Amino acid sequence: MPHALPENIAHFARALRVAGLPVGPGTVLDAIAAVEAAGIGSRDDFYWTLHSVFVTKHEHSVIFRTAFEIFWKRRHLMEKLLSILMPVAHAPERKPDPVSLRLQEAFFRDVESVPVERPEIEVDARFTVSDVEVLGTKDFAQMTAAEIAEANRRVAALVLPDDAVPTRRLAPDPRGHRIDIRRTLRRSIGEGGGIIDLARRGRKDKHPPLVVLCDISGSMSQYTRVMLHFIHALMEKRARVHAFTFGTRLTNITRMLKAKDPDEALAACTAAVQDWSGGTRIAPSLHAFNKLWSRRVLTGGAVVLLVTDGLERDGSGDLAREADRLHRSCRRLVWLNPLLRYDGFEAKASGIRTLLPHVDEFRTIHNIAAVADLVTALDARRADRSHDPRLWLKAA
Amino acid sequence: MTSPSQQNLPASIDETLALLKRGQYVADRSLATVLFLALKMGRPILLEGEAGVGKTEIAKVLAATLGRSLIRLQCYEGLDVSAAVYEWNYAAQMIAIRLAEAEGAVDREQLSAGIFSERYLVKRPLLQALEPDMRGPPVLLIDELDRTDEAFEAFLLEVLSDFQVTVPELGTIRAPAAPIVIVTSNRTREIHDALKRRCLYHWVDYPDAARELAILKAKAPGAPEKLTKEIVAFVQRLRKSDLFKVPGVAETIDWATALTELDAVGLDPQGVTDTLGVLLKYQDDIQKMQGGEAKAILDEVRAGR
Numbered sequence: 001m002p003h004a005l006p007e008n009i010a011h012f013a014r015a016l017r018v019a020g021l022p023v024g025p026g027t028v029l030d031a032i033a034a035v036e037a038a039g040i041g042s043r044d045d046f047y048w049t050l051h052s053v054f055v056t057k058h059e060h061s062v063i064f065r066t067a068f069e070i071f072w073k074r075r076h077l078m079e080k081l082l083s084i085l086m087p088v089a090h091a092p093e094r095k096p097d098p099v100s101l102r103l104q105e106a107f108f109r110d111v112e113s114v115p116v117e118r119p120e121i122e123v124d125a126r127f128t129v130s131d132v133e134v135l136g137t138k139d140f141a142q143m144t145a146a147e148i149a150e151a152n153r154r155v156a157a158l159v160l161p162d163d164a165v166p167t168r169r170l171a172p173d174p175r176g177h178r179i180d181i182r183r184t185l186r187r188s189i190g191e192g193g194g195i196i197d198l199a200r201r202g203r204k205d206k207h208p209p210l211v212v213l214c215d216i217s218g219s220m221s222q223y224t225r226v227m228l229h230f231i232h233a234l235m236e237k238r239a240r241v242h243a244f245t246f247g248t249r250l251t252n253i254t255r256m257l258k259a260k261d262p263d264e265a266l267a268a269c270t271a272a273v274q275d276w277s278g279g280t281r282i283a284p285s286l287h288a289f290n291k292l293w294s295r296r297v298l299t300g301g302a303v304v305l306l307v308t309d310g311l312e313r314d315g316s317g318d319l320a321r322e323a324d325r326l327h328r329s330c331r332r333l334v335w336l337n338p339l340l341r342y343d344g345f346e347a348k349a350s351g352i353r354t355l356l357p358h359v360d361e362f363r364t365i366h367n368i369a370a371v372a373d374l375v376t377a378l379d380a381r382r383a384d385r386s387h388d389p390r391l392w393l394k395a396a
Numbered sequence: 397m398t399s400p401s402q403q404n405l406p407a408s409i410d411e412t413l414a415l416l417k418r419g420q421y422v423a424d425r426s427l428a429t430v431l432f433l434a435l436k437m438g439r440p441i442l443l444e445g446e447a448g449v450g451k452t453e454i455a456k457v458l459a460a461t462l463g464r465s466l467i468r469l470q471c472y473e474g475l476d477v478s479a480a481v482y483e484w485n486y487a488a489q490m491i492a493i494r495l496a497e498a499e500g501a502v503d504r505e506q507l508s509a510g511i512f513s514e515r516y517l518v519k520r521p522l523l524q525a526l527e528p529d530m531r532g533p534p535v536l537l538i539d540e541l542d543r544t545d546e547a548f549e550a551f552l553l554e555v556l557s558d559f560q561v562t563v564p565e566l567g568t569i570r571a572p573a574a575p576i577v578i579v580t581s582n583r584t585r586e587i588h589d590a591l592k593r594r595c596l597y598h599w600v601d602y603p604d605a606a607r608e609l610a611i612l613k614a615k616a617p618g619a620p621e622k623l624t625k626e627i628v629a630f631v632q633r634l635r636k637s638d639l640f641k642v643p644g645v646a647e648t649i650d651w652a653t654a655l656t657e658l659d660a661v662g663l664d665p666q667g668v669t670d671t672l673g674v675l676l677k678y679q680d681d682i683q684k685m686q687g688g689e690a691k692a693i694l695d696e697v698r699a700g701r
Contacts, residue, residue: 022589022593024593026593027593030439033437034433034437034596037433037436037437038409038429038432038433038436041409044425045409045425045429048425048426048429048430049429049433051426051430052429052430052433052596052597052598053596055597055599056442056589056592056593056597057586057592057597058444058583058599061599167473167474167545168473168474169474169476169545169547170476181484181486182484182486185484185486185489185490185493185511188493189493189504189507189508189511190504239546290640291638291640295583295584296583296584296585296586297585299542299584299585300473300545300585321680325640325680
């Protein structure tokens with residue numbers, strides 16, 4: 001193998017890492033071994049050899065392809081990139097070709113970029129219904145320590161609807177329904193084989209996966225911060241929580257919310273989501289979820305928490321069909337509606353009437369000031385007939 | 397010099413392609429590259445992709461063409477060590493204890509060592525795969541890993557990186573030569589990075605028209621030439637439309653076989669509508685296609701020819 005090749009592979013790996021691929025030093029060694037094993041034949045073989053080691057997720061293929069093409073195709077550019085990655089930073093003499101933003105960051109992160117002035121969009125869309133896509137950014141107020149502690153305490157005590165699901169795994173349990181022969185035998189050897197004392201096993205329960213679909217359109221904007229904080233606290237406490245936001249488009253924010261610090265997590269969400277406080281398109285968002293994500297996150301009997309005011313202009317068959325599909329793919333669909341600020345609320349809006357027949361529970365909340373309010377609204381121990389969606393349909 | 401485990405393994409990517417072709421598997425070069433590397437480096441291979449693109453088939457073909465035995469572990473929720481790795485033969489153990497008792501002098505240490513010996517061990521797929529095999533290291537297929545839970549995945553880490561299993565009573569059992577491990581996943585959930593890191597990864601995609609045609613010729617040789625071509629064009633076009641679940645290669649093969657059985661020589665709107673259930677498995681999708689869209693696609697396919 002040429003002397004420079006391992007070094008170049010290491011540089012390439014470094015660029016991939018910055019672009020967000022999980023590439024550790026072990027992977028680099030594997031890559032070098034793989035290239036050694038395959039031998040360098042055609043460029044294509046080299047591509048797939050590196051691909052098999054560096055890419056561990058289908059989504060990463062695109063980034064890998066672009067990176068590969070930049071890095072291994074044009075020698076002069078590569079040298080330039082390498083020189084940029086060196087501690088002494090030179091400004092690039094030539095403007096690079098347009099590549100994906102993440103890769104630009106990966107290759108040019110040490111270079112000062114000219115800040116692009118973005119016009120700030122401020123739209124107060126509360127209390128209105130719109131399906132116009134308005135892309136906006138959002139800044140959340142930072143959390144106070146007391147707020148974080150209170151949220152964590154409340155979420156830890158939260159019991160969600162349908163919260164314990166029996167698994168097919170067994171654990172030692174003195175009142176279990178099955179005999180644990182292995183432990184029984186071991187015990188009886190201890191007794192000298194004279195007495196056989198039965199040990200038992202029983203089913204283990206665990207929380208089902210939870211998927212939160214959160215409306216962040218203009219009419220919901222005042223609740224968004226508390227909602228996101230709530231989801232973040234949930235993720236801390238439980239395994240298998242996935243979160244999505246939707247206004248005019250669906251965004252998976254699970255990864256952003258994985259950051260330990262709630263402020264950091266919310267800042268990451270702010271950067272990732274593009275349709276803050278804009279219009280609402282519930283049906284297309286649900287469609288996107290059903291098509292792209294439902295099969296990946298709803299396995300194992302997930303409970304879906306749909307947080308929206310249901311104010312959708314388009315009351316056509318699409319919304320009913322998508323809600324129905326969602327309802328059929330999950331264990332329980334809980335709709336949390338924060339619109340109910342007034343006691344005299346009736347389910348009259350067409351979007352609400354369309355969604356109601358497809359949910360298992362209709363949870364209402366008058367005011368979301370803190371995570372505690374959400375926990376109270378969702379508590380499964382609060383048995384209440386008002387959660388039955390049929391009652392709301394009848395009353396309207 | 398080749399070690400026994402390297403016997404009759406392909407020596408290049410081209411040879412791997414030829415090997416798969418001998419087993420009636422039409423692969424593209426990217427898959428052949430990954431397979432070749434996995435065989436050469438002795439690493440497990442993780443195949444992800446939609447249902448019905450031929451992930452499981454790769455393991456079967458590999459076992460058949462290399463002349464190795466195929467050991468299959470089908471994953472499901474609640475899969476545990478006693479079903480995947482080993483279990484003690486309790487009935488035999490209990491008899492042994494009673495016999496020892498009847499003989500009188502019972503030394504606990506000795507009894508324990510006797511009871512928990514290999515004689516009373518029932519071997520399940522993972523342990524079987526680590527056993528020496530006359531025909532060379534076996535092909536171990538861990539199918540649909542995403543169906544089981546994270547706990548089992550974590551257990552697999554030891555097996556997949558060191559090809560060894562620890563039985564507390566016996567100690568560590570190590571494979572004399574690494575088996576060929578193929579892990580498949582339908583991506584109904586994300587596999588953990590720690591496991592992915594130990595494997596070579598490949599996303600098995602739907603084939604392009606030329607490759608699908610070759611697959612049909614190999615797998616449904618009885619179908620008339622014209623029908624095969626039309627089926628491929630139709631399915632390729634169908635994958636571009638907005639369906640909940642687009643048909644995989646397995647469905648295409650089934651459809652070709654079904655239409656051949658019905659003595660069709662080409663696609664016609666009635667025939668397509670009648671047999672849509674072979675191709676599409678969701679009522680929403682079937683309804684959508686029956687509402688004229690199938691005919692539109694069919695016209696498009698005809699016009700393209």
